[in-house]
Amino acid sequence: SQQGEEDPQALSIQEGENATMNCSYKTSINNLQWYRQNSGRGLVHLILIRSNEREKHSGRLRVTLDTSKKSSSLLITASRAADTASYFCATDRHGSRLTFGEGTQLTVNP
Amino acid sequence: EAQVTQNPRYLITVTGKKLTVTCSQNMNHEYMSWYRQDPGLGLRQIYYSMNVEVTDKGDVPEGYKVSRKEKRNFPLILESPSPNQTSLYFCASSLTPGTDTYEQYFGPGTRLTVT
Numbered sequence: 001s002q003q004g005e006e007d008p009q010a011l012s013i014q015e016g017e018n019a020t021m022n023c024s025y026k027t028s029i030n031n032l033q034w035y036r037q038n039s040g041r042g043l044v045h046l047i048l049i050r051s052n053e054r055e056k057h058s059g060r061l062r063v064t065l066d067t068s069k070k071s072s073s074l075l076i077t078a079s080r081a082a083d084t085a086s087y088f089c090a091t092d093r094h095g096s097r098l099t100f101g102e103g104t105q106l107t108v109n110p
Numbered sequence: 111e112a113q114v115t116q117n118p119r120y121l122i123t124v125t126g127k128k129l130t131v132t133c134s135q136n137m138n139h140e141y142m143s144w145y146r147q148d149p150g151l152g153l154r155q156i157y158y159s160m161n162v163e164v165t166d167k168g169d170v171p172e173g174y175k176v177s178r179k180e181k182r183n184f185p186l187i188l189e190s191p192s193p194n195q196t197s198l199y200f201c202a203s204s205l206t207p208g209t210d211t212y213e214q215y216f217g218p219g220t221r222l223t224v225t
Contacts, residue, residue, distance in 0.1 A: 045214060101152055
């Protein structure tokens, strides 16, 4: 079964707006990662947040982690059309492998 | 350039005809993994390898084989492909999980169709 579940499944916004995607997981984790996938292409790593961290920033990306709720969120500020992609969270449960969620499809309209 | 390469990128084959999808990385990564991606199911791990000669089953290993004879290569073998193995396949590599930073680098994908 999938460890991570993203919400919403699809999100459509206008350029310049912020986009927030959520990820919930079931078991304790060592860290959580977010990836981006342009249509049909390989995933690209965006950011990693460790289980002892609560918030992390990278450019226009902000990731939060709440281990008590077993959830994470990815915020993309001032979105651009080029941000249109699928976004996946991935959890590392035992330090041996990552488990990916089903992804959120983000569409940013110009 | 650091990269993961996969070949072929596209493949149409028939049921039962053995095939191999190659994967190679040039980053000296210990960890390599194969995933399949299907609509509505996200990425599911097929097999992974923590190092040379060490492989383990992922979530959906049935119908697949792998080998890790060299650090840089991790081929995926379908001994007798079936139509339910039609999918988009990704190879990925990283430093050993559990280390501080081990983002996975993904190959470009192999789109396999089994008729």
